[in-house]
Amino acid sequence: SVLADNGHDVYMWTRSNEQAAEINQQHTNARYLPGIILSERIMATSDMKEAVDDSQAIIIVAPSSAMRSVVQQLKPFYKKGTLIVHATKGFETATLKRMSVVISEELGCPEGDIVVLSGPSHAEEVVQKKPTTTVVASLNDELANRARDLFMNVNFRVYTNRDLLGVELAGAFKNIIALGAGMSDGLGFGDNAKAAIITRGLAEISRIGVEMGANPLTFSGLAGVGDLVVTATSKHSRNWRAGYALGQGKPLQEVLDAMGMVVEGIRTTEAAHAISQKYNVQMPIADQLYKVLFTGKDSRTAVEALMGRDPKTEMEVMKLETWEQWHT
Ligand SMILES: NC(=O)C1=CN([C@@H]2O[C@H](COP(=O)(O)OP(=O)(O)OC[C@H]3O[C@@H](n4cnc5c(N)ncnc54)[C@H](O)[C@@H]3O)[C@@H](O)[C@H]2O)C=CC1
C-alpha cells in the first residue's frame, strides 16, 4: 500500500488463485486486512514470473519458515540489479541463518545486495496511513537509499542504517520478548512486570546481538526498542496475543490454530535457545520461554525462576573491541 501510494504499480505474489482474484476484483484482502479497500495499483497473481518480471524492486515478506522455498521459486526470474528488500523477522531454525543470508545464498548474490526493512510497523496501521517510522539497513548505502526513497512518504518515514546484521537480529529477537510480555499479561501480572520484561528483554537481546557482531546502538533504535515496544504492547501483535493466550493456560497448538497467522516468536525462541548456547551468552527470558513452549514447564514456575535468579548488577560493561569496531 505504501508503494502504491508512492505511485508504483505493485504485483503481489500469492499461492492462492482465489486470493489473487479477490485482490484484483474486489480490491480487498478480507482474511488479513478486513474492512480495508486496497489501491487499484495493487495487483495480485499466483504466477511468480508475472509478479516479478521487469520489476524495479522485489519485496520479500514470506514467513521465515518459508523464506528459502519462496526465494527458490523466485530465483529463475530474478535479474541482477533488481533491488531486493525483505521485511521478515526471524531465522531459518535448522541453520540459525538470518534472512539476508538465506536470500543471498539462494539468489547467488552477496549479502551486501540485500536490504532489510524493519521497525515498529503493524500492517493494520500502515494500510490506514497512520504515522509509522521504519528503518532500512544494508551493507550498501546506495541500495539502502534506493529502498528508503521507494517507501518514504509523509505517513511512512524511513531511516537508514548500515547495521544489516543488528537490524535483522533486533527484529527477530524482539518477538520472543513480546511473547513474554503477552504471557505476563495473560498470567494477570501488572504493568511493573511488563516494564521489567521489556527492559530486561532488551538487555538480553542486545547482549546476544552484540556478541554476534551487531552495533549496540541498533538495539536502542527503531528495529530494537521501537519494535519491541510496539510488539510487546499492541493489540495488533500476534506475538503478544499468542503469549497472552499461553499465559491464560491455553495449549500452544490451540493458540496457533486460533491465530491462523504466523507467530514468528515461537520459532525464534527455539533458534535463540540454540544461539545462546552456541555463543555462550545468557538469555534468561528466552530460556524460560523455551522451557514453557517446548518442555511443558508451567509459566508461573518460569516466572519464579526468573525472579529468583542470583543478584546481578544492572549494567554490563560492553566489550571494548565492540565499541572500537563501531566508533572507527
Ligand atoms: N504483519 C505485520 O504487521 C508485520 C509482519 N512482519 C513480518 O513479515 C513476515 C510475514 O508476516 P505476515 O505477512 O504478517 O504473516 P501472515 O501470517 O499474515 O501471512 C503470511 C503469508 O505467507 C503465506 N505463506 C505461508 N507459508 C508459505 C509458504 N510456504 N510459501 C509461500 N507463502 C507462504 C501465507 O499464505 C500468508 O499469505 C513475518 O516475518 C513477520 O514478522 C514484519 C513487520 C510487520
Ligand SMILES: O=C(CO)COP(=O)(O)O
Ligand atoms: O513486527 C511486527 C510489527 O512491527 C509484527 O509483530 P507481530 O508479528 O507480533 O504482529
